[in-house]
Amino acid sequence: MVSEKMYELGTKKSTIRTIFEFGRKRAAEVGEENIFDFSLGNPNVPTPNFVKDAAIEILQNYEPSAVHGYTVAPGNPEVRETLAKSINDRFGTNFAGKNLFVTAGAAAAITICFKALTEVDDEFITFAPYFPEYKVFVESVGAKLKVVPAQTSDWQINFDEFVKILSPKTKAVIINSPNNPSGAVYSEETIKKLSEILTEKSKEFGREIFIISDEPYREIAYGIEVPYVPKFYKNTLVCYSYSKSFSLPGERIGYIIVPDEVEDFGKIFGAIAGAARVLTHVNAPSLWQLVVAKCAGKPSDISIYEKNAKLLYEGLIEAGFECVKPQGAFYLFPKALESDDYAFCERAKKYDLLLVPGADFGAAGYFRAAYCIKTETIERSLPLFKKLAAEYRKSQ
Amino acid sequence: MVSEKMYELGTKKSTIRTIFEFGRKRAAEVGEENIFDFSLGNPNVPTPNFVKDAAIEILQNYEPSAVHGYTVAPGNPEVRETLAKSINDRFGTNFAGKNLFVTAGAAAAITICFKALTEVDDEFITFAPYFPEYKVFVESVGAKLKVVPAQTSDWQINFDEFVKILSPKTKAVIINSPNNPSGAVYSEETIKKLSEILTEKSKEFGREIFIISDEPYREIAYGIEVPYVPKFYKNTLVCYSYSKSFSLPGERIGYIIVPDEVEDFGKIFGAIAGAARVLTHVNAPSLWQLVVAKCAGKPSDISIYEKNAKLLYEGLIEAGFECVKPQGAFYLFPKALESDDYAFCERAKKYDLLLVPGADFGAAGYFRAAYCIKTETIERSLPLFKKLAAEYRKSQ
Secondary structure: OOOOHHHHHHHOOOOHHHHHHHHHHHHHHHHHOOEEOOOOOOOOOOOOOOHHHHHHHHHOOOOOOHHHHHOOOOOOHHHHHHHHHHHHHHHOOOOOHHEEEEEEHHHHHHHHHHHHHHHOEEEEEEEOOOOOHHHHHHHHHOOEEEEEEEOOOOOOHHHHHHHHHHOOOEEEEEEOOOOOOOOOOOOOOHEEEEEHHHHHHHHHHHOOOEEEEEEOOOEEOOOOOOHHHHHHHEEEEEEEEEEOOOOOOOOEEEEOOOOOOOOOOOHHHHHHHHHHHOOOOOOOOHHHHHHHHHHHOOOOOEEEEHHHHHHHHHHHHHHHOOOOOOOOOOOOOOOOOOOOOHHHHHHHHHOEEEEHHHHHHOOOEEEEEOOOOOOOOOOOOOHHHHHHHHHHHHHH | OOOHHHHHHHOOHHHHHHHHHHHHHHHHHHOOHHHHEOOOOOOOOOOOOHHHHHHHHHHHHOOHHHHHOOOOOOOOHHHHHHHHHHHHHHHOOOHHHEEEEEEEEHHHOOOOOOOHOOOOOOOOEEEEOOOOHHHHHHHHOEEEEEEEOOOOOOOOOOHHHHHOOOOEEEEEEEOOOOOOOOOOOOOOHHHHHHHHHHHHHHHOOOOOEEEHHHHHHOEEEEOOOOOOOOOOOOOEEEEEEOOOOOEEEEEEEEEEOOOOOOOOOHHHHHHHHHHHHHHHOOOOOOHHHHHHOOOOOOOOHHHHHHHHHHHHHHHHHOOOOOOOOOOOOOOEOOOOOOOOOHHHHHHOHHHHHHHEEHHHHHHOEEEEOOOOOOOOHHHHHHHHHHHHHHHHHHHH
């Protein structure tokens, strides 16, 4: 009577959701302060005051129909010009408003790109560890997602495995840096090598391979530059969201950049408009288009994330965990203390430490700890991580 | 290199868009005041002040993460409870929060329903004249749209033709009352007869046939009751939007109602969640969820639409047009003065009267005039409609 596939997608709980709900139940039993919930990637830095002020000013002073009316599908032309200028100022690029398609956040942005690009039999490639919704979204447009095994030493790209998976069916490569869940930032060297391989393979296969750069965590990087991908590879579509940088995940606002340099700009931009239409993103929420334009270029406050990253990383290392040093986003991705990461996360639950198994992100044997939580909660969790590690040492 | 289908959907201009753009060009040549643009269905009543006040109050006084954070996919639970209560107060229904799925407007709401319900080979039925995006959205989920020819005498349902089109493949019937483009409101008699036929045919075919009631114009009705469909037919999904009632089309906020009475509530609600997920509607914009809950039950100002409807209707009748008396929405759908409605609309352009051919809505020989424009523009247009009619009389 209904689509079984949609029913399954709408009701099968993700591991993260199951852990989160377990946490809510436990919190009711033992008290909120005794639960150490590292499961959810919700920004905990408050929305900056300049965002609030901009929204109120617009509501008070602008003509209502200019705020709340439909915009054209790619977004308010002035907003797009303003955002393009701000991006150019930051990255030395040369975009104009016509290069931007404003979207309802990054999930919409990447899926619009998938749908716009997908022809029969197409494949997309991403790199473990990866955001599991990629698989849902890519499959929903009728394409296949291929996953390159992780390079666990530094969470950069495992190029040896990558070239084995690249094929004439590859339409695009999805990258996510700063990365959820690894916390790694792809180095300039990584991006350059990726670009070289894709340039060569596009030639070899006689068709362009795109990079879809999913970068909602761009601003959350700790003293390290996040290379701007279109400067290295022409067939790059950038997908951005203000969910993390301005702590606005519920408002659904972001954009796609289609550089002039991509092969057949008009064709791609047109297909993006068609994909947005059938995904029923009539336009990105109009007030928020104006707000982010008004706040363009304003800084994100990442000091809490940086502090938490250091605290949790050093605490885990001291407790005996192995972990690549975090470079950005708000996740650590340490090695589990046994090869079965599900069993490990179950055992951690005894201490009310709520962690997500790495297998969920395509990297078994690891776990994700989201540290976008109160610093004080992290402080109080460290003795528990120590106890957990001691328990493992004892049993060895 | 891209999906040709998406490219076509993103670039092929609709007739309405083409006419609107012609109007913009003409306005630059002869002046805004000399263009009589009846092409676009954009609400022209300003967003009510209580909406602005609610938004500002929320931004000023609520904790930011409670305003801008992710909500669960079906929407903020308190918002859903509040909206359910308000609906119950108005229509004597018995909904709870769990019966609502908050969406990014009505386009998302209906398409989520299409996607949730569609199995292999399914068909949806709608009634001419109809909103042309129905075809795009239904086809985008892999189903077929069948159109019942119009009942031109009163724009109610042509039941003789309807029963011929109903088949064991029919998954749902899409109705839109008050109607775009006809301005008709389906009477209680119409809804009752529709319900009887669907009950009978569901039994005959051994599978439930749903009504998807797309009702963004519910509040825009002139002294006439708009029957609340779930009270007449149990397998009804109501799709609503605040775009028109609160003049918020750019903000994308609305909802789906899934009554307890529908066949297999859990299955349908689950499939709706899955469909929203793959259409990348992570959650409806969170601030606007809170705003519409705060404004629940507050009245829409339809006085301008009512005034314009009367003025334009009487003016057209006086000029010699045939037209069913408008009951709601903000459209008139008169008979064109020649059988070729495209030729008629072309001829109207000579007078800078911008009208949309009825064939675009599945009813050739008619035209749509959207009167959500300045009253004064309508007043000044009436002599031109008279001249146009006189021209036709002369040539006969």
